[in-house]
Amino acid sequence: MLKIGELAALASVSRDTLRFYEKHGLITPGERNDAGYRLYSETDVHRISFIMGAKEVGFTLNEIHQLLELEVTKDEKSCHDIKQFVDAKISIVNQRLAEIKRIKKSLQTLSSACCGGDEPATHCTILEALSEQTN
Amino acid sequence: MLKIGELAALASVSRDTLRFYEKHGLITPGERNDAGYRLYSETDVHRISFIMGAKEVGFTLNEIHQLLELEVTKDEKSCHDIKQFVDAKISIVNQRLAEIKRIKKSLQTLSSACCGGDEPATHCTILEALSEQTN
DNA sequence: ATAAACCCTGGAGTACAGTCTAAGGTCAAT
């Protein structure tokens, strides 16, 4: 079992952030010791890793909460309900994926158009790179 | 040339958002008419599309500003400088790409583990899906 | 045994990204 500072270090977040996430129902330590210290399990490590990952790709804490809530509500919901919810999220993820690929392509076009030398970069612009793409 | 409401409708943002972006140096209409109305060009349409796309994949307005500023500062900077900056951004984009693929995989594992029927979804959890992955 | 390093709660403060309101000017249609 990890204390809050240990999990915080592991996940590269602050203690305050973990307590903030707890207040908003994203992650609750399974136990507390006699002094009231939070004690986090292995599962909590996975959980915070999922949260950080989802956050990084643009899910809000609210959306992440919904995703994680699937775990809590699983017994009350049918497979059908969950499949529908998850498939809706997958389609959002696919949109994000397409968008990030578009951005990457723009940046790569820009980078490769750039000779990398010392001359002024008169023709290096994101917008030019974007407009050269057939999207 | 488009008026603010027209560009707003095109980009699915509010007029206020466009003015807010302007205040923060992201997009400035090339012209104003006699009454002081903002008039946006074709380039501005591309620009707002880039902004929305970058935002969607998790860039902050500040980061987007930096990306777009390449255009403005191009003459003062060498190709070398710009290439370095852009390549750094590409590596951030690659991280985001990897992360969103991880999320997508979790969701897909979850979805396909789900029979889709009417029974309670006892084994449908994001965390189970995550822990089944070899990452 | 005592200081440093950790933990607790509650609440205030901050940065970012809008969003809304007030008070007024402009434009197009009836």
Next chain:
DNA sequence: ATTGACCTTAGACTGTACTCCAGGGTTTAT
């Protein structure tokens, strides 16, 4: 010529996601 839909600014307000602080208790190392 006047109504309604648009535009202007400045500034107040909101929601999200932290971040910090005060005032206290606990644990660990010397």
